[in-house]
Each structure stands twice: as C-alpha cells, then as structure tokens.
Amino acid sequence: MINLTKIIAAVLVLLALALGGYAWLLSRQPPPPVVAAPSAAAAGKTAQAQTFRVVVAAKPLPAGRAIPPDALRVERLTINPAGAFQETAPLAGRVPVIDLGEGTPLVEGQLVSGLALRVGEGERAVAIKADEVMGVGHKVRPGDFVDVFLMLKSDGKDVDRSQARLLLSRKRVLAYGGASIDGMASGMDKNGSAQQQQQQQASRAEAARTAVLAVPVDDINRLTIAEYSGRLLLALRNPTDMSEPDPKLFAELPTALQPVPPKAGEARRPPLEGLDRAQAGVIAADFVTGGKPVNLRVPAAAAVAAAPAANAPARTGGSRGGLQVEVIRGDRSETINY
Structure with a gap:
C-alpha cells in the first residue's frame, strides 16, 4: 500500500513538472500581431476612389435662356445625381427652368421639357x-395638319347673310x-403592347374636349374671336399637301390699336407683323366684314319695300341699317350691326 502511494505521488510530480515546462515554453513565444481597425481617413480615401462623369455649368446659366455649348x-464627381448627363452635346440649346450657378450639376428635371419644345x-x-x-x-391625331374653317350664323332666319x-x-x-x-400622354402604358396603347389612345380621343394647335402669334387674335363668335371646324388634310391660300389676294384687317404715325421726315413704317400685330388686335365687326361694308344682293320684293323708307326723312334714334351677325358666347346671344 505504501509503495502504491509512492508511485502515484511520483507520477503526479512528473506531470506537474511537464506542465510547468510547457507553460515556460509558451511564455517564451512572441505575442500574435494585433489587427488594428481602419481609420476614418483610410475609409474616406476608399470611398473617394469611385467617381462619376457629370456635366456641370461652366458659368451661371439664367432661366429661360438657351444653354450655349461653351x-x-x-467633371469627375463622387456623386451621380438622378437624371444627370455624362456628355455636353445633348444639352446644347436646352433651356433651364431655374437659374443655375457655376459648378451646378445639370439634371433633366432642371430643364424645359414637354409640349413647349414642339x-x-x-x-x-x-x-x-x-x-x-x-x-x-x-380621327384627328397629334402631328396631323388641319385647316380651320369658321361658320358665322347671321341673326334671325336670314340664311343669306350667314358666312363660312x-x-x-x-x-x-x-x-x-x-x-x-x-409622347407624354397622361395614363400612357409605356410597358404595354402597341395594341393596348392604340386602344388607350382611341378611348382618350373619344372623350376629347380640346385640340391644341400650333398657330402663328399674329393669327391668334383671329382664332380667338372666331371661336367666341361662331363655330370652328377642323378639316383633316394630307401632310404632303403644301397648298395654302395667297394672302396677297385679300386686304389685311384693320387693327384695333392704331400704330403711332411717323414723325415729320421719318420714313413710312412697314406693316405690323408678329407680336406687334398681335398686340394691335382686331375688332369683331372688322373681322366679320373684312373692315369694309358688305354689299349684299337684295331681293326685288325687299328692294321695293325699302324704297319708301329710303326716300323718307331720317328719324332721330332710328335703327342702324346694314348686316347683322349673331355672336354666341356660351348661353348668351348678341347681335352685331355694321
């Protein structure tokens, strides 16, 4: 029993010596290197490594002015704004809707778009x-060419005095x-098939209440008076038909505002055109008659009945003779005498 105890004690002593030697060996080895976290400066340099080509304003760009190429x-920027441009060629001639300072990136939302460009x-x-x-x-579609006709209905039942x-x-x-x-019609399904888009266009056309025309600025006055004085009619024409009436065959309408007469010694001023003529405007009566009295063929019976009235002395406050045209504005009707 005593011998067994001695043997166990000896084994434990040897094991303790072995463990102590192993611990001493571990203490002699160098510590493992510590991996440091990346600094903020290093992270910033990594983020700046990726840049994008972005078109910016080389000088201030005022709103409403075409952008010159120069x-x-x-520039290479660290940001890539939505709708930004990478080349300058598509931007030459575009018009910004707001003032843009030098160095400002140009994006699609800052430029005029839509129907105004057409x-x-x-x-x-x-x-x-x-x-x-x-x-x-x-059946009218955007891009078509039309003739605009005007129908003026005279007052009463005198059909002979109506004109178109x-x-x-x-x-x-x-x-x-x-x-x-x-191509920016409301409700357009850009992902749909061509047949679906045609069906949508047809349904929108059936409910159409307005038509937008490109009209020379000096003709807008006539179109405005015509729409409120009578009824307009669009006549669809072939786009290859280039025929138009000769304006030299008809006298120009007098303007509502008379231009300032030239001073003594000044040359005669040219006729009003463009915005100047549009500002001068036209009068409804001159628009209907062309600025001159209209000679109508009077039936024989009417001429005989009118003869005594022509020979009779004029009455004060009598009604003014001449042509009468009924002007319809919404639910109101007005008669113009001239």
Missing part, C-alpha cells in the same frame, strides 16, 4: 374646344384630348 463642362419659332400653342363633329369624328370661310390653313395639331405630340 457654358458646360464635364412649338416652333413665332408660333404659340393654342387650345380650342373640340367635339366629335369639329374633330373629324375624333377658311380661317387658318395647314396648322399642326400638337395635342388632341389626352394624346400629345411629345
């Missing part, structure tokens, strides 16, 4: 009322109902 430059120099987009009859059975004439020739349709020439 007012743009391309209006030509000297033209204006004008909306007129439309219905199925006026709009050629709703061509008002504007070969005018471009910018929009009809919900469909627009700029």
Whole structure:
C-alpha cells in the first residue's frame, strides 16, 4: 500500500513538472500581431476612389435662356445625381427652368421639357374646344395638319347673310384630348403592347374636349374671336399637301390699336407683323366684314319695300341699317350691326 502511494505521488510530480515546462515554453513565444481597425481617413480615401462623369455649368446659366455649348463642362464627381448627363452635346440649346450657378450639376428635371419644345419659332400653342363633329369624328391625331374653317350664323332666319370661310390653313395639331405630340400622354402604358396603347389612345380621343394647335402669334387674335363668335371646324388634310391660300389676294384687317404715325421726315413704317400685330388686335365687326361694308344682293320684293323708307326723312334714334351677325358666347346671344 505504501509503495502504491509512492508511485502515484511520483507520477503526479512528473506531470506537474511537464506542465510547468510547457507553460515556460509558451511564455517564451512572441505575442500574435494585433489587427488594428481602419481609420476614418483610410475609409474616406476608399470611398473617394469611385467617381462619376457629370456635366456641370461652366458659368451661371439664367432661366429661360438657351444653354450655349461653351457654358458646360464635364467633371469627375463622387456623386451621380438622378437624371444627370455624362456628355455636353445633348444639352446644347436646352433651356433651364431655374437659374443655375457655376459648378451646378445639370439634371433633366432642371430643364424645359414637354409640349413647349414642339412649338416652333413665332408660333404659340393654342387650345380650342373640340367635339366629335369639329374633330373629324375624333380621327384627328397629334402631328396631323388641319385647316380651320369658321361658320358665322347671321341673326334671325336670314340664311343669306350667314358666312363660312377658311380661317387658318395647314396648322399642326400638337395635342388632341389626352394624346400629345411629345409622347407624354397622361395614363400612357409605356410597358404595354402597341395594341393596348392604340386602344388607350382611341378611348382618350373619344372623350376629347380640346385640340391644341400650333398657330402663328399674329393669327391668334383671329382664332380667338372666331371661336367666341361662331363655330370652328377642323378639316383633316394630307401632310404632303403644301397648298395654302395667297394672302396677297385679300386686304389685311384693320387693327384695333392704331400704330403711332411717323414723325415729320421719318420714313413710312412697314406693316405690323408678329407680336406687334398681335398686340394691335382686331375688332369683331372688322373681322366679320373684312373692315369694309358688305354689299349684299337684295331681293326685288325687299328692294321695293325699302324704297319708301329710303326716300323718307331720317328719324332721330332710328335703327342702324346694314348686316347683322349673331355672336354666341356660351348661353348668351348678341347681335352685331355694321
């Protein structure tokens, strides 16, 4: 029993010596290297490694002015704004809607877009009322060319004094109902099939209440008076038909505002055109008669009945003779004598 105890004690002593030697060996080894966390400066350099090509303003760009090509430059930025441009060529001639300072990135939302870009120099987009009859059975589409006819109904039952004439020739349709020439019609399903888009356009055309035309600015006065004085009718024409009436065959309408006469020694001023003529305006009576009295063929019976009245002395406060035209404005009717 004593020998067994001695043996166990000896084994424990040897095991303790072995463990102590192993601990001493571990203490002699160098500590493992400590991996330091990346600093903020290093993280910033990593983020700045990725840059984007962005077009910025090389000088201040005022709103409503076309952008010249030398007012743009391309810079490498750490941000890539939504709608930004990478090349300057598509931006030359575009118009900003707000003032842009030097160095400002240009994005699509800052530039004029939509139907205004489809209006030509000297033209204006004008909306007129439309219905199925006026709009050629709703077959008018944006991009078509139409002639605008005017129907004026005279007062009473005197059909001979009514008139219809061509008002504007070969005018471009910018929009009809919900469909627009700029391809941004409301409710357009851009992901749908062509057949679905055609069906949507047809449904919008059936409910069309307005038509937008590109009209020269000096013709807007006539179109405005015509719409409120009578009934307009659109006549659809082939776009390859370039025929138009010769304006030299007809006298120009007098203007509502008379231009200032030239001073002594000044040369005669040219006729009013463009915005100047649009500002001068026209009078409804001159628009109907062309500025001159209209000679109508009077039936024989009416001439005989009118003869005694012509020979009788004029009465004070008598009614003014001449042609009468009924002007309809909504639910009101007015008679114009001239």
